Amino acid sequence: MPRNKTLALFFALTCGFLVQVGWAKDTYIQQPNTQLRSRPAFRSPVVSLLPQGAQVQILAEKKIWVKIRHQQKQGWLPRLAIKNSPPMARLNDPSRDLKPHKKLRRRLRLRTVQSATGVRGLMSGRDRLIERAEGRDWNGLEKMEQGQISSAQGKRFLEN
Amino acid sequence: MKTNFHPLRAFTLWVCLLLPLPLLGAQDFKRRAYQESQKVSSKDIALEIEFGKKLAAKIIGSNKLLAPGPLTQYVATLGAGLAAYFGRPELQYYFAVLDQKDINAYACPGGYIFVTQGAIQAMQNEAQLLGVLAHELAHVNQKHVVKALKLKSADQSITSGFAAIIGGSSSSAKVILDQLSDKAYRLLFEEGLNHRDEYEADALALQMTLSLDYDAASYIRYLKRLEPKMKQGYAKVVSQTHPALSSRVTKLRQNLAELNPERGRKTNSARFQAQVRAR
CATH class of the missing domain: 2.30.30.40 (SH3 Domains)
Incomplete structure (x- = not known):
C-alpha cells in the first residue's frame, strides 16, 4: 500500500x-x-x-x-x-431551607415586637394583613407542601 | 535512503499515542465543563423554585385550595407517581386541587401544579386526569413559563438574566421578583403561554400517558368534552389562555396515529369515580 x-x-x-x-x-x-x-x-x-x-x-x-x-x-x-446530561441533585427538598417567606415573617415579627412590645395578637394580625396585601397565601403553600406523597408510594399507585 | 514502512506497526503506534488523548483530554474537558454548568444550573434552579413558590402562593391566595381529603390525596398520589417517572430529578413536585368551578390546570415553575375541582368533575376516568397532570408536568419540565417571561438570557442561563439582582437580599430585588411573579400570574390566568408550548405539552403528555400504559385517547376525549362546557362558560380561562380545542384535538390525534399504540390500555374509571365521589 x-x-x-x-x-x-x-x-x-x-x-x-x-x-x-x-x-x-x-x-x-x-x-x-x-x-x-x-x-x-x-x-x-x-x-x-x-x-x-x-x-x-x-x-x-x-x-x-x-x-x-x-x-x-x-x-x-x-x-x-x-x-443526554447526568441528572442534577434534588434542590427543593423539603428539608432544605428554601422558604423565603419564613425569614420575611421572622423579620416582620421582630419589627412588630420592637414597635409594639407586649401587644400580643397584633403580630399575627399584622402578618395576616401583609399577606393579604401581597395576595399570597404562604400558609396555604405550606399545607400544599405538607400534603406531598413519596415517589415510591406514587409509583406503586400507578402500577395497580 | 530507503526506509522500511510497516503499516501494522505504524497503526499500533498511532493507537498507543492517541488512546490516552481522548480519554484524558476530551473526557476530562467534558467532565469539567459539566461541573461548571452544574454550578450555574443549581443557582438557576434554586431561583426557579423561589420564583415558583411566590407564584404558587399567589395562586393559592386568589383561588382557595380544596380542603385535604381523599380527592386531594388521590391527585397528589397520582401526580407523585407521574413525577417519579418523568419529572425533573432536581425538583420535588407538589400537586393540589383548587376549589374552583372553572375548568383548568396550572403549572408554576419549580414543580407546583394545580388542577381545579371543576376540571376533575368534567373528567370520566383516571387516564384523563393523568393526561392533564402530565400536560402541566411537561410545562414545568420544558420551563415554558420561565421562557415566556424571557428570564433566560442569550447564554440560556436565567442567572445572568435576573438572578444577579434577585440573589441579593435588597428590598428592591424582592420587589422585582414579586412583580415578575405577578406577571407570571397574568400569563397563566389571562394571556396564556405560547401556542407552540401548549402543543408541545400536549404531545409530551401523550407520550407520558402511553409510557405508563394508560389510554391516551381518553385525554383527547376529555378535551373534546370541554367544547360544550366552554360554551356554557365553565372553561373561561382555558379558552382565554390556550389554543382552540379543535386544533389541539387534531394535533393530538395526529400524534396518536403516528405512535399507533395497541388497544386495551387502562383508564381506571372505577378507581377515579370512587375517589371523586369520596371527596
Whole structure:
C-alpha cells in the first residue's frame, strides 16, 4: 500500500476513534430505581432497577421506548426516562431551607415586637394583613407542601 | 535512503499515542465543563423554585385550595407517581386541587401544579386526569413559563438574566421578583403561554400517558368534552389562555396515529369515580 494512502487511512481511523470516544452522546438515567423492562410495554416484567445517573448505551428505538444496555443487562425504558446530561441533585427538598417567606415573617415579627412590645395578637394580625396585601397565601403553600406523597408510594399507585 | 514502512506497526503506534488523548483530554474537558454548568444550573434552579413558590402562593391566595381529603390525596398520589417517572430529578413536585368551578390546570415553575375541582368533575376516568397532570408536568419540565417571561438570557442561563439582582437580599430585588411573579400570574390566568408550548405539552403528555400504559385517547376525549362546557362558560380561562380545542384535538390525534399504540390500555374509571365521589 502506498505510504500516503496508509497515512490517510490512519488519519481516518484516528478521527473516527476521537469522534466515538470524545464526542459521542452520553445517555443517563434520570430517576432513581428506574425500571428496566423486558419488552417495550409498562405491563411487561421488570428485569432490573437502574440507579439514578447510570450511563447507558442505546441499542434500539421503538416509538416512545428505547432498548438500552447497562453493564450486562439489556431491556426497555420509556424514551422520556433518559437524557443526554447526568441528572442534577434534588434542590427543593423539603428539608432544605428554601422558604423565603419564613425569614420575611421572622423579620416582620421582630419589627412588630420592637414597635409594639407586649401587644400580643397584633403580630399575627399584622402578618395576616401583609399577606393579604401581597395576595399570597404562604400558609396555604405550606399545607400544599405538607400534603406531598413519596415517589415510591406514587409509583406503586400507578402500577395497580 | 530507503526506509522500511510497516503499516501494522505504524497503526499500533498511532493507537498507543492517541488512546490516552481522548480519554484524558476530551473526557476530562467534558467532565469539567459539566461541573461548571452544574454550578450555574443549581443557582438557576434554586431561583426557579423561589420564583415558583411566590407564584404558587399567589395562586393559592386568589383561588382557595380544596380542603385535604381523599380527592386531594388521590391527585397528589397520582401526580407523585407521574413525577417519579418523568419529572425533573432536581425538583420535588407538589400537586393540589383548587376549589374552583372553572375548568383548568396550572403549572408554576419549580414543580407546583394545580388542577381545579371543576376540571376533575368534567373528567370520566383516571387516564384523563393523568393526561392533564402530565400536560402541566411537561410545562414545568420544558420551563415554558420561565421562557415566556424571557428570564433566560442569550447564554440560556436565567442567572445572568435576573438572578444577579434577585440573589441579593435588597428590598428592591424582592420587589422585582414579586412583580415578575405577578406577571407570571397574568400569563397563566389571562394571556396564556405560547401556542407552540401548549402543543408541545400536549404531545409530551401523550407520550407520558402511553409510557405508563394508560389510554391516551381518553385525554383527547376529555378535551373534546370541554367544547360544550366552554360554551356554557365553565372553561373561561382555558379558552382565554390556550389554543382552540379543535386544533389541539387534531394535533393530538395526529400524534396518536403516528405512535399507533395497541388497544386495551387502562383508564381506571372505577378507581377515579370512587375517589371523586369520596371527596
